[in-house]
Amino acid sequence: MKALLKELPTLIAPVVGETLMLYLATSKESTSSVLVADRGHVQMHVYFVSKTLSGSDVNYTPMEKLVYAFVHTARRLRRYFQAHPIVVLTDQPIRQVLYKPEVSGRLAKWAIELGEHEINFSPRTAVKGQILADYLAKTMVEIEASKERLVLTSLEGKEYTYALRFAFTATNNESEYEALLSGMRIAQQLGIKCLDAYVDSQLVANQVNGLFEAHDASMQSYLELVQEMIVKFDVFRLTQVPWGQNKKEDALSKLATLAFDHLRKNVWVEELTQKSIDEKSTVAPIEEESPNWMTPILKFLIEGMLPTDEKEARKVCMKAPMYTLVDGALYRKSFLGPSLLCIGPNQAKYVIREIYEGYCALPSGYRTIAAKVMCIGYYWPTIHKDAAEVVKTCQSCQQHAPISRAPRHPIIPITVAWPFCKWAINIVGPITACSGLVFPVKSSAITEPSSKENHSGPGAKT
Template sequence: MSSPEVDEVLFAYLTVALHAVSFVLIREDNGVQRPVYYVSKSIHEAEVRYLSLEKAILTVVHATCNLPHYFQAHTVVFLTQLPLKSILRSADYTGRIAKWGTILGAFDIKYMPRTSVKGQVLADLVAEFAECPEETNMKQSDMDEKSVGLISTQGGSSWRVYMDGVANQRGAGLGLVLISPKEIVIEKSLRLGFSATNNEAKYVALLMGMSMVHKMGGKIAELFSDSRLVVGQVKGELETRDPRMQGYLSQVRRMQTKFESFVLSHIPRGENTHADSLATLATSSTRNFPQVIIVEDLYTPTSPEKDVRQVHQVNLAPSWMDPILKFLESDILPEEKIEVDKIRRKVPRFWLSEDKKLYKRSFSGPYLLCVHPEMSESLLEELHEGICGSHTGGRSLSHRAITQGYWWPHMQKEAQDYVRKCN
């Protein structure tokens, strides 16, 4: 493997196979392509049914998740014959493609046609040796009675544990949801009497879940956590450097030996809301809760008729947007012939949505929301000094406004004036 130089442009090849995808990162050294890193991923369940273009985009997303340091420090050029650029920058797609496009938009990624195979051979080789998922290789007709009996026995005696740990100013708490082989749900909310970080709380939740399953005689455990750090360290995919984390990991390793089968999987936070709610409940108050908390359903909303408030609409001053909006909405043009010609030339570059918002058409990227002149300064202030502000220069600030989906005339000059005034 070769180490890239600072700010060096890297090239990438990807391969999409039936049950696996692969990605190879390459750097040019005096005309010779040298591999920097490679990643492969077996495709499971619904991902197998993705279209080839969707699998290719999934490969790029998977590469950014596994090698973020390369994508953050370098410009990466993907060499492929697939039209990934036009798909990711089109406003016509929704769902997972739009979500992937948002993720990839944070990196400096470019797409170019592949002119030679070179590194593509290595990407094909990595995909060829990727491990195929067991569920696609195992067919029902090939199973004998013993294997079916073994699988049904293991599935019938397996405990499922969903866990989460939370640490905040009020302390640390754990949430555990245990599901027995007979589908009996056991919920537990634990408040920690000692200080702990968020990652330490998630490790304690893992240990408590394993301990509860062991005490109830379980030998096969499937545990689910939304912490990539904990799951990665237990699986050996991530290095454990902190001494306290090493101590927790050692306890997990010792307790693993008490199980015949132990599987720890990562799940999205949205699929772990039950355990997360129990963990948050433990830290929501310093007082003791009753053993039973009654939760009732309210089906009828409270009538707001007795509490009527007047809302005063604030009208914005006239701006460059008004003639375009009038023409797109009601086909109304100004009286002056010169202004009419201007509007007719400008209108094809804009689009009016159903909720009466004006957007500027983009040649290769998504449509940009037009900003009223009275709102532009507050937008620049948020991008420059807000929560995610980076105090960049005027040119970078205007470019960032465009990447966030906004546009207005003379935005680069206004951004430079704002930065000059701020400094």
Template structure:
């Protein structure tokens, strides 16, 4: 801001600075955003917008930011300070986080386009308690009808701010894809000409939903799973199978990890089994279990917190702070569990975890059992 004011010529007036608070909310029926625009002269404009289409949390936060930037443009604001309680949105715009989701990439491009229309824009993350009023407006828009309130501006929007028909994952032109008949039915209520195929498609479509142009599989006990086109399945399988761990796990375990990572296609189990069978390293170096069976040995602990088992879990979908892994330790005597999220799995992180969570709290353990991963013996 100081550099911007220094560049102003003496004959020009310094643009008035505006402060913008935005927040978005979503539920199974509606989405809503709250916008508060304040000037230096204590002029306050409040706006509550309801979206009559299904939005996800990050999409709602971007919609709130776009609505706030549009409102600031209407009042001809030039210098703008934006406050949002979404760390994902603020970090992606400021370049701290990478934006890999195609839908959020479109939103990010739209935000950058609107930012060019201002002389100076800063976007920062604030705690939720400092954004309480905008949060209240967003929840009002997503839960209440859009009329009857005279104290603020209320609007109803029926379509997203970006075009979802160009989403890279919505490949309606690929009629050979397994997603084509389901998308045709969900979007256009069009069924195949064959009555048997039409009945089967209609029955299977009940297990899917379209969110922002992307087809998702839904179930009773799991989150939405992104449906993958046939051309992308092999890359996902090999990334998990030969990725950072390179464990070359079995076919069923590989399929479970694919689903746990948030992906789905009908032949995921069969494709996982086939990939394991075609792996040259697994065929050459896999253990051949021909030893005679014998009784399993029992690991017993003589005192509490003397024997610990430790292992790494992941990668999971990236959480705030780039957290993707878990390090977990369990005491064999009391079954006490200690866990901590990690952004990277290194020997240094493992040593810090052992010192901070086990040694300083329970003393030096007598035995630590691991899978002999490189992170545990370096």
């Protein structure tokens, strides 16, 4: 051990005119590079550079990230690049990518920027300094990312471990407040009424307990949120513990940033995209009329009460097994998909209007509208009826809908096209003209026509 401590690698200063070698490495969210000098077949470290990718840089292709790491190193170590020849040891075709004739965009700009230096590319025959570059690319996430840990322990000693990862920058005290608020939210969702919380931040513990005052605006906002959450518990105690007694949680927070993926098997992982104190856009809720169709089912599921009418009570008992309560909201169970949130008449009208007339909406039939309503997770008993009413009352659909040429009522078929084609009138006796325009007729009869005489004239015999 003493021998190893004596020979620890240290950074050295390069000799004038000495050729330096560069190793590059990238990961999903960071890049790194190591500049080394060859001294007696031993590579000595001259400098190392690392950078965390953010914004659109994360969307670069692997080759673009590698070239970007090269450019970033040249900018940071400009004096070394101007005073020494640089040999890039890599197993990637960086030279072919930078200097091909059809290159354009950011790669062309980077190629021009690197053209002022004496740079050569050589295949990497051995790992050597590449190990340090890969290590920096992996551990850079731990340096830059915000992280926190959370462990819930029941009275029986059972532990529920959570690893929190923040997609925003936060100070140590803000991270402690975020972890405390997350734990209180989880405990509230589990229905816990008595909660003992332990934090290793003396500032957070004393501010919540009233011993310290919060002067910073963000600390005041966090303190107000915690006090609002405390009211929801019957008993709440917050205790500050030394860092020495919090080693397990500290190790968990480091693992959550260093090796994030493998924690999903045994640890619940949650990524927070927004601070708890940031203002969130709220929409005025739609007030429902009471009672509505959900009222009897809710009373039966919560209080066990049934309507006084025997028929209605029987209906409620038959329908109740198809519904369930989740956080006080009524859901209808589904056989082939997730449970559907039950809503009242006013919310139902709003949902149908949004689907039928909202942004990117396409007027369609009532069956399609009902299917879309259930696909987005809503339910009420009269979905098809309400959708049909909306379609019928749509003014634009009535104006631009195709005109139907079908008859209003169903057509009744008739076996014979001409009802009286089989009948004829046979007049008995001649018709003679007389004064007063009177035509006397002795007798008339309706008979079946024969094949020989279909239309008998005057003087026909019977």
